[in-house]
Amino acid sequence: MSIKENIEKIEKNITLAAQKSGRKREDILLLAVTKTVEIERMEEAKQLGLTQFGENKPQEISRKYPLIDGVKWHQIGHLQTNKVKNVIDKVCLIHSVDSLKLGNEISKRAQALGIVSNVLVEVNIARDEAKHGVDPNETVTIVTQLSKLPSICVKGLMTVAPYTPDPEENRKYFREMYKLYIDIGAKKYDNVSMEYLSMGMTNDYIVAIEEGANIVRIGTGIFGQRDYTKIG
Numbered sequence: 256m257s258i259k260e261n262i263e264k265i266e267k268n269i270t271l272a273a274q275k276s277g278r279k280r281e282d283i284l285l286l287a288v289t290k291t292v293e294i295e296r297m298e299e300a301k302q303l304g305l306t307q308f309g310e311n312k313p314q315e316i317s318r319k320y321p322l323i324d325g326v327k328w329h330q331i332g333h334l335q336t337n338k339v340k341n342v343i344d345k346v347c348l349i350h351s352v353d354s355l356k357l358g359n360e361i362s363k364r365a366q367a368l369g370i371v372s373n374v375l376v377e378v379n380i381a382r383d384e385a386k387h388g389v390d391p392n393e394t395v396t397i398v399t400q401l402s403k404l405p406s407i408c409v410k411g412l413m414t415v416a417p418y419t420p421d422p423e424e425n426r427k428y429f430r431e432m433y434k435l436y437i438d439i440g441a442k443k444y445d446n447v448s449m450e451y452l453s454m455g456m457t458n459d460y461i462v463a464i465e466e467g468a469n470i471v472r473i474g475t476g477i478f479g480q481r482d483y484t485k486i487g
């Protein structure tokens with residue numbers, strides 16, 4: 256299928272899932288995940304209306320950033336402290352903050368540039384040893400610690416659910432994430448606004464939206480299987 260057909264199919268699914276959870280299509284951001292996707296195909300997606308792109312690697316954002324105009328970038332993959340400086344002035348949202356150390360570095364770099372960096376806290380909702388993110392029980396603590404840093408604004412939560420052939424298996428995790436998101440929002444901490452709940456990928460975005468996601472991160476579903484032999 257073409258990128259156009261893929262997007263049309265995803266758009267229909269998003270609209271339906273949003274309705275099921277009492278929301279509208281425009282309440283959900285479809286973030287196009289463009290790791291290993293070349294600029295020509297990103298341009299094609301942009302022409303089809305997708306203008307927000309998510310990348311895993313800071314170096315890929317740095318490389319592509321000057322090559323395409325009028326789009327927004329999101330850092331969605333794990334971010335090492337020493338790479339913060341490469342993306343801090345390029346991304347509108349960092350989805351993957353999972354330590355105070357990383358938060359400190361982001362705040363320091365943002366402050367030096369006179370900007371405020373918007374971040375999500377990544378939660379390891381399935382407590383999967385192979386995944387990044389904070390333990391669900393430690394989420395409130397890290398959110399409040401981050402909220403005290405001068406040049407960071409905590410805008411919500413993110414998770415990468417386990418890969419499973421049956422997305423229904425992740426419903427319980429998405430539900431837990433939504434509960435955390437609502438509970439933390441209800442506390443009304445200074446400098447914390449639970450605006451975004453980033454969860455759901457190609458395999459499970461429908462279930463994620465049904466359970467309250469308002470950002471879904473989709474790569475394969477839009478661009479097809481990634482070819483890792485092309486880009487290192």
Ligand SMILES: *Cc1c(COP(=O)(O)O)cnc(C)c1O
Nearest residue numbers: 288331456457472473474475476
């Ligand atoms: C690659 C990636 C995605 C998109 O995964 P697909 O299965 O290709 O849709 C979403 N989020 C993160 C953090 C990723 O690394």
